[in-house]
Amino acid sequence: MEKIPVVQEPVAQDLAPPHLPPHTLPHSPTSGRDGKFHVRLTEGRFQNLRRLVSWPLLALYFGLVWVQFDGQPWFLFSFEQHKIILFGQALSWRDLSLLAGLLIASAALLFFLAVAWGRIWCGFACPQSIWTWLFIRIEDFTEGRADKRTRQAAAPLTFHTLIRRLIKHLLWILLALATAITFTGYFVPVREILSAAIQLELSATVSGWILIMAGITYLNAGLVREQICLHACPYSRFQGVMFDDHTRTVSYDARRGEPRANRRKGSGNSGDCVDCGLCVQVCPAGIDIRDGLQAACIDCAACIDACDRVMSKLERPAGLIRFTSEAQLQGEKTHFFRPRLAGYAAVMLVAFSAVLYGFTQTTQLLVEIRRDRGAMFRQVNAQTVCNVYQIKVEGYSETQRFVDVSITGEGEFSLFGQRTIDLSEENAYWLPYRVCARDLALSKAELIFHFKGEALSASRQTTFLTRVF
Incomplete structure (x- = not known):
């Protein structure tokens, strides 16, 4: 019987790219046995730049x-007043x-940044990243550095460790509540x-919203922060x-860094890593x-700062990990435009x-x-017919308070109702108006309502009916 040749599947070593030999990463001192890792804080020019961007955003x-x-609030999305206030300028909901x-x-700006510099928005300005670093700093302050937190996670729980963890979660909750209250303050005056x-x-609606937002913040930035990104x-x-x-984007220069070798065990053929x-x-x-490039990388450049510090201590050139393109790593010329x-x-x-x-053409x-x-028209007598309307007027200018109401049309019309409307009323409401016409021969006529103030004016056209068709 003829034997069928067995085709062996290629192993991972055969699939590895020639410039990056297979390598097994040693156990990280900040990785726990359960898979949880503790982020180690570092310093450097990119971390300073990130704080230069994030702290003003937090202050705002x-x-x-x-x-x-x-x-009046300078920035508010008011459901109660039916208006949006952006930097002191009132907008109607029609300006959404x-x-x-x-x-x-x-x-479009994010897409532009992504094509040019990768996920630089995520690493330097994204709220998820900013709050993640805040929570990490609280963790570092209460429980110690990353290596210490890892050892504590692997050791039996002690009273001292329990107190530190409780303080950490308490500070996390307080920051989450402050975040939620502030966010709610953009819809209800804080x-x-x-x-x-x-x-x-506090109403049940507002209380529930604050608790939900605080819970989301606590969960996203504290417990599952890396999974969100x-x-x-x-x-x-x-x-x-x-x-x-x-x-x-943040990239590792494998041509320069490989093969990796410990400083003590390195040789003349070893790379800089x-x-x-x-x-x-x-x-x-x-x-x-x-x-290599991975979907989870947010281009925060923390690895660049850490690597540059190591290269500086070893008196080797910085930039083993740097913002660069694939073309530059291959020795080719990069085109920005x-x-x-x-x-x-x-x-x-x-x-x-x-x-x-559009902001110059707001309502x-x-x-x-x-x-x-309920009544399309009302026949008062043989010569007079009346129509009833409901009108609501809302003003979005701080300099205009009153508007006068008048009408014009194809015939002799009389207006009955409030002739001057106060725009300063917080809750806009519908006002009843009755329009009557005498000796109108047409079955319908065009009617125009005019609303005029010192600085603002508007006109709306409607139809005046005398009988059903």
């Missing part, structure tokens, strides 16, 4: 909600399209929230289709950048220009007119 987030102008345009323009909370009069954030998936060979593992220990996503990047830049500029123009006087559906 926590501080902007307290800013008031003429007794401007916010949609702003989101589209911001998305002073009202705190006043109601002190007096134990990898599994929940769609931006990590976008990079696979937006990156190209000229995208500058001394296999210290610091690039893994400082990574908030827990990846090894030496394995390219069609894809230019396309995203064009979309971004057009979107931002359209949004800026200052919003008028809504409804016909009374």
Whole structure:
């Protein structure tokens, strides 16, 4: 019987790229037995740059909600008043399209950054990353450095360790609550929230929303922080289709670093990587950048700072891990300006220009007119017919308080109702108006309501009916 030749499957070593020999990463001193890893904090120019970006954003987030102008919040999405206040400018809910345009323009900006510099937004300005670093610093402050936390996690629980952990979670909860209250303060004035909370009069809706937001913050930044960037954030998936060979992202120079060798066991053929593992220990996503580009990498550049410090101590050139492109790693020339990047830049500029123009054309006087559906028209006598309307007027200008109401049309019309409307009313409501016409021969006529103030005016056209068709 003829033997069938057995084809052996290629092993991982055969599949390894020629410039990156297979290597088994030693056990990281910051990785626990249960798979949990503890991030080691580091310092460097990129961490300073990240703080230079993140701290002002934090100050804006926590501080902007307290800013008031003429007794009104400077930034508020008010459901009660049916208006949006952006930097002191009141917008109607009909101007929500401007916010949609702003989101589209911001998305184009993110795509532009991704094509040019990878996930630099994620590493330096994303709220998830900013709050993650805050929670890591609290953890480092209460429980000690990463190696100490790892040893404590592997050792039996002691009273001293338990107290430190309780303090850590308490500080996490307090920060999560502060974050949730501030976020809610952009929809309900924050002073009202705190006043109601002190007096134990906070509504169930607001209380529930604060607890939900605090729980999400505590969970995302404290317990499953690295999983959010990898599994929940769609931006990590976008990079696979937006990156190209000229995208500058955090990369390991395998040509220079391989083969890896311990400093003491190195030889003349060894690369610059001394296999210290610091690039893994400082990574908030827990990846090894030496394995190449990965979806979990957020380009925070912590591994660059850690590696540069090691290279400095060994008196070797910095940049073994650096922001660079695949083309540069292969010794080719990188082109910054390219069609894809230019396309995203064009979309971004057009979107931002359209949004800026839209903010100059916002609604200052919003008028809504409804016909009374219960009675299409009312025959008073042989010569007079009346129609009933419901009108609501909302003003979005701080300089305009009163508007006068008048009508014009194809015939002799009389208006009955409130002739002057006070726009300073916090809760806009529908006002009843009755319009009557005498000796109107037409079955219907065009009727125009005019609303005029010192600085604002608006007109709305409707139909006046005399009989059913």
